[in-house]
Amino acid sequence: MHAGYEGIAYYEAGLLENINDIWADNNLEAVIPDVVQSMSQFGGDYYMVPVNIHRSNVVWYNLPELTAIAVDPKTIDTWTEFFAACAAFELANPGKDAISLGESWTQAHLFEQILAGQGIDVYELWINGDITSATDPDLLAALDILTEFMSYTNSDFNSLSWDAATDLIIQGDSIFNVMGDWANGEFLVATSVYDTDYGTIAVPGTNDMYGLVVDAFQHPAGVAHPTNSERWLEVVASKAGQDAFNPLKGSISARNDSNLALYGPYHAWTGADFTSVMYMFPSVVHGSGAPQSFSSELSSVINAFTTGAATKSATATAIANLASDNAADYTTVWALD
Template identity: 50%
Template sequence: MEVMRTLHAVIIAVLVTAIIVGGILYYFLSTAPKPKANLLEIYHWWTSGGEKAAIDALVAVFQEKYPDVGVIQSPVAGGAGYVLKAVMKSMVAAGEAPDSFQIHAGYEMKPYIDGGYLEPIDHLWAQQGWEEVFPAVVKDMVKWGGHYYAVPLNIHRANVLWYNKKILEQHNIDPASLETWDGFFEACEKLRREGITYPIAMGGIGKWEIAHALEQILISQGVDFYQDLINGKLSDPNDPRLVNAFNIFKRYMDYVNPDYATLTWDQAVAKVIRGESVFTIMGDWANGEFLVANKTFNVDYGAIPVPGTKGVYVLVVDCFQKPKGARHPENSEKWLIVVGSKEGQDAFNPIKGSIPARLDADINKYGPYQRSAIQDFKNAQYMAPSIVHGSGAPEKFASAFNDVASAFASNRNVQEACNGIINAIQAAKNEYVKEWKLIP
């Protein structure tokens, strides 16, 4: 009987001990911090077929190097990134920034710099030797207060005039004759006489498409003039170069499809592809639209610098950076290293239609248009940042610039537009913090 009582006591003691130990283990297991998932979350605005294929190719390079990291892509549709900008500003302000997000180099970065939302990445630039492989203007576009805050992935050219080559041949128009505005408008008039009423295709549903065309016309008035514009140094609404630019734009609009305000940029390009129009001014992301339509460069279509801009390369530079408070900071830096690598850029850009921001590209990986663009880039007399695509001027001016362009396309009032440009410069006067030096 005594043995049984002892046995019961031992069993009870064991059970009590198990319950206590189990409770302690449960407490620590349920309250101890759980390890973070090994992830990388990136935001971008590349959602069309060719764009998605390009970013997927870049992600594939990353995952080959870091197979243990899961990549979450969060694309936000919207031409030129205007939708993503609004989304990202609210996210970073709320402390919810992803590990990296797409941004244009230049002034588009300034609100994030001013808000303290980005980490300087000088150590990565030093480790990876990026100082030696990116051109000076591009380096300046991602540097603020003496520190690097982003890594350039690609370069698009903004000042491109695309044309339907077969239609020009049918009407005996030599593309070389389009290098001046007089020659270009003579070609437009000839095409109109011969049955193509609106030879220029343009979109305008987002306003920026109109501003994009105006920007290239302004650059055609001289790099010194454009340098003064983006440095906020124009003050006279009667400046003959400014007036002449709007007179050119007024004549340009005479040949534009009347439904421009209802079309996106790619729908305008499609009009050229179909032969409904002959010309369109758009960045070289348009090349992808021709390729998707199974058109061959220099057979079905061609491209030259916008009239008056030969020797100028207007830069649209896409970048990624490291937000402050990124959930996976080590993976954020790994991503930036791949973005800035030769391997990453030569995987992404041949598909995207852009050229690499690095100067040591493997040119054999690129198509005929891109090979010509790489050569033009290396030989460019001038490089200039785009206002419309976030780089060249303060956001306050760029927004007003879009409005001025859109209003002018409708009312064609030259004096009102010139006044609007000068007023927009004055309103943003305190925000011009970069001194662009475009002329060597």
């Protein structure tokens, strides 16, 4: 399961045993970032071993198409620059859409990254359930960015799977897609070459951030073969285990002592950021950053906005109400800065 809130129901039902000894025996606190440590705990004890880190705040781009319109993607730091590239691509390629987008959950994933781009303090307020006003300026600014973003997307976005949206980038039908780095596998399957056929930048506004989607293993309470479970956790906690598990997956090791020479060129970029960014933030859409009572409803709220079924005001009200209506479920207090 994903680290963070997604495991709380299992912890509260007594279905997990703490694995403090696994963490201590492997000295994991010395090599696992603080935020990921917090995501692996309930009630002050460890119940999860993070096996990887997927990055959520990634813009994937088609490099030849950007080169053809004289845009260097590595110089894009702001949404203004991003949308200028979108406009240039569509002007040069009538009938094509600059941005590829997919089904409902990918739209919520996109909104999460846009909100993170408003600042780590804003994101921290959001995942702590403290954005409860429909007139919050940062929330409204994020929705304004999403509005402009949607003006450059494919009209059939609601019917596309995430990987079909990624394929539009691979085929050169679009130039940008915001998706977690599990998307890297799609480029590898298509034999695309990093920094030749495709590349990546952080979502505008998040250059000093790393969005966390963390897969983790647990030790079930009363498991039939506890020794085997503990041995498995020892393997996935180890440097060798994580460096064997992750290279083809798009993710990197949850450890900061990983051997990046075993990984691909995409990982060189994201691995360098992993050890140098100022902030890390847990994903809400992928089960970690906010209670399930909030995250399970977010996709439908954002989908109503992206499809035009809800106004900006109504969407801001719905997001604010989701936090206030489920205030009792916010049992984790995140400190991201």
